[in-house]
Amino acid sequence: MLGDLLGSVAALAAGAVIYWTGWTPIDPLLSVLVALIILRSGWYVVKASSHILLEGAPPEVDSREIGPDLVANVSGVEDVHHVHVWAITQERSMVTLHASIEQPTAVDEVVRNIKQRLAERFGLDHATVEVECEGCADAAAEASHGH
Known part of the structure; x- marks a missing residue:
């Protein structure tokens, strides 16, 4: 126009x-x-x-900061890995990640707190969180396939 x-x-x-x-x-x-x-x-x-x-990461989000930030700011989170961030639209981004937690009984609360922190700190309002209590299933699968 x-x-x-x-x-x-x-x-x-x-x-x-x-x-x-x-x-x-x-x-x-x-x-x-x-x-x-x-x-x-x-x-x-x-x-x-x-x-x-092409599902590129949004320029305003550094995915390398997400894991350390969640470990430091969300109670019960021991480790965060396999972090993937991409843009769905110009206004909406998405993240998937694996979170190792301390107590398996607090899963719902920890996931809720992770999602709240992602929204507040990184503007990521759509998150898929895979919770791990006894190691990463993907790491075990990769080891068994020789990757």
Whole structure:
């Protein structure tokens, strides 16, 4: 929409310059300028949508900070690993992670506290938390497959 507005303003400006001065190169010069502005804004749209479609991590979240932050700030969490963060839309991100907890009886409370901390500190309102009480099942599976 801004491109259309700029195109109209450029056409009016070019018309006024040509009418008052007779200098006709102003029309293609302003047309190229408007085209460059439209290309630039189009590039940002393509870049942002590609990042989301390729499930890239949101730039405002450093996934390396999540594990240490949860261990330091959520009671009962001993370790956090297999952290994956990606953007679903420009406004919504998602995280999955494994959390080793101290007491298996406090699972619901710990998961609730993890999700609350993720939302408050990192703006991640959609989280899937796999709770581990006796080691990581993925690590055991990887070891048995020789990875």
